[in-house]
Amino acid sequence: MTPDAAPRIVVVGSINVDYTAHVERLPAAGETVGGGTLVRIAGGKGANQAAAAARLGAAVRMIGAVGDDADGPWSRQQLQAAGVDISGVLDAEAPTGVALIGVDARGENQIIVCPGANWHIDLSGAALSADEAVITQLELPLETVTALAAAHPGYLAVNASPAQLLPPELVERTDLFIVNESEYALMPQLHHGRRVVVTYGAAGAALFTDGVETARAAGRKADVVSTVGAGDAFCAALVLALRRGFDDRSALEVACAVGAAAVEHEASQPPFEVLDAYLEKEGP
Template sequence: MQNPLPLTIVGSINVDLTARAERLPQAGETVGGGRLVREAGGKGANQATAAARLGAAVRMIGAVGTDPDGAWMRAELDAAGVDTTSVQTSDEPTGVALIVVDREGENQIAVCEGANGDIDLAGVEFGADEAVLAQLEISMDLVVALAEQVRGYLAVNAAPARDLPEAVLARADLIIVNETEYALIPALRTAKRVAVTYGADGAKLFESGAEVASAPAVKTTVENTVGAGDAFCAALTIGLASGVSADRALAAACAVGAAAVADPRSQPLLSRYDVYLPA
């Protein structure tokens, strides 16, 4: 990218409480021997930090509490190069995600939204040259408002899976899901542009249900899958919103996802976007 893409992330900011265990517990089961890690997370914050590390000019619209965790989350975003002037303060506590990760890197996650439920777009303006990326750890009303207010490129990571209103389906320039989410949202079969990730089988891009691009997964050692999808979303949005061809943007996003999987953090350290583009 010659010039940094102006990119706004609208989404969740959480503290991730991650238990690393030998395996994931079954229903009603306790698995011992875990190791607890406390770090910055939330799908919105994960995507914002990934995008900033990839070289985009990123601002974050979200909300944190007045608690020490809120100050910590702001500091983590600042350190990653994210503009936090639009991060709001709520009377609710900062959001928390409870995560269990097994030795293969697979995970189970329960999210307590806290301050994330209070994000407000009042007074927020979006430029015509500005791309916007949102997820579904925020209210659907907020996503619908984005569909109405965003003037430039709009990408929606439809995760966790929920049915999308027609206003969002019709407006979004890109919807990103994994294969499970794709199966749970039938309306995506006819959406104008949908990227689907398939784990070890790579990713595909569909336009009105027809496959227009695909890319293989990049083989790597799996440490943690929690932030990989978020890094993929950031990279794909940067690529497509910047005018990179679908095949190259998808391949770069898969390479970024692989780099994220190999990093134990939910907010992995990444190189600049151009490093991941195929030759």
């Protein structure tokens, strides 16, 4: 694949409406915190990754499900506005997924996800081809992700979030896992995975090949507004860079730059520039 090619990416994943409460500090267990500001934005790990990949320059189609409610058409419109092909987004007999998010003054967050229609994704009409890279996440039923892995003939990247026990056949099949530091600690089966990228927030990211670190990139300075969509932006940028032929270290570097840009915006689906714009922003 030539460095200036526009890879074809299919995101199979969650589509949510995010209700985000911005507060000075997040509540402890059983505590009520007042003075918040509520914002309604498009979200869902799958939708976030699809929107980011499209804005960064990939040809992206989304496979997912929304409810037959007011949030369904609105969620579709948000993806379409980002340049995503939404022909694979179906209506389900369940409410559109919702995420309830609290974000504090430092940009840290707490999230509760109500999956709704995301639990009803239908892969029967997906028609995946070998030249398409697929990105998926664990906000879907695990059996859906496992079936997807078995059916897709091409490159498969799994953002293994939220953390859970994975079947051996999924671990063996997946070309690339992407997790954060906490998820990596909770999923020891990935410690000897073929290719696993671990993100460390402001400290950057590392690639492990068969359990051995083979590439690393430093984090990027950013004025943090919200970290909610940063991991999703990182995933999209990383897969796009690798599919464009970047070497592992360069792919990690540009993905860290995109992730840093994401935390400076309150939206889970920020208005990114094309990927090459972030090659000039690799400095610490």
